[in-house]
Amino acid sequence: MAEKRVSNDKNGSQSSRQDRGAQRKYKLPTEERLTRAAIHYLDRYASSQENLRNVLSRKVKRAATANGRSPDEFRDIVDQVVEKCRRAGMVDDRAYAETKLVGLRRRGRSKRQIEAMLAAKGVDRDLIATVLDRDDTSELEAARNYARRRRLGPWRSPGQRQERREKDMAALCRAGYPYEIARKVIDAADDGEATSAAL
Structure with missing residues (x-):
């Protein structure tokens, strides 16, 4: 069973996060509240329209459920806020x-x-x-970046390189690269060759 995280509240008594969450009062969503929530979210994260709609819908679902209302009642407000953000250029x-x-x-x-x-x-x-x-990055160049970041193939220590070859190839293939590109990157003689092959 998961252990409850305990902390002291303002009065010095102990309460769990779970208890505080159950006691929290959710205000019913309004266009103004959801607009503030959208702006707050978009200040921190880039987002698509649909992703913003999902974020706001989750917020609406929590508040509506806590107040015994159906989230569907607020669907139009969510759509209006997303459209307002789109028109303002906040989501594109x-x-x-x-x-x-x-x-x-x-x-x-x-x-x-x-x-x-x-x-x-x-x-x-x-x-x-x-x-x-319109992407001008080749798959070979991107695969090389992936291998360099993960220290695969030519970026491995010489002692590990041959014994890890198949696993490195598999890692590139799982990352969505075709076998031929994975082979070129992993079998490059050194990281300089891998770099020049990608350019």
């Missing part, structure tokens, strides 16, 4: 997808992984395809 699916693409490519993500991640955030499939078509 194209800009979000392009920004995520650059960051994920730098970290060595394959096109297949990026497509899945953006789809999971609610970005339209046609928009994802458009953004990926």
Whole structure:
């Protein structure tokens, strides 16, 4: 059984987080409250419209359930707030997808992984395809970035390299790279060769 985390409250008595959560009073969602919540979220995180809708819907569900109301009553308010954020330029699916693409490519993500991640955030499939078509990072270059970050293949110590070859190849393939690209990166003679092969 999970151990309850205990802390002292303002009066010096002990209470668990679970108890404090049960005692918390949730105010019913209004457009103003949800707009503040959306702005607070968007100040900290980039987001697609659908992801913002999901974040606000979870907040609405907690508050509505705590007050004995149906979350469906507040669906229109969530849609209005998301639309207001879109019109204000605070959420832009194209800009979000392009920004995520650059960051994920730098970290060595394959096109297949990026497509899945953006789809999971609610970005339209046609928009994802458009953004990926404009990507000027080759899969070989991205695979090399991935291998370098994970210290695979040429970035391993010489003693481990041959014995870990198959596992390194498998890691690149699981990351969404074709076998031929994985082989080129892992079998490069050294990290300099891997780098020049990717360019």
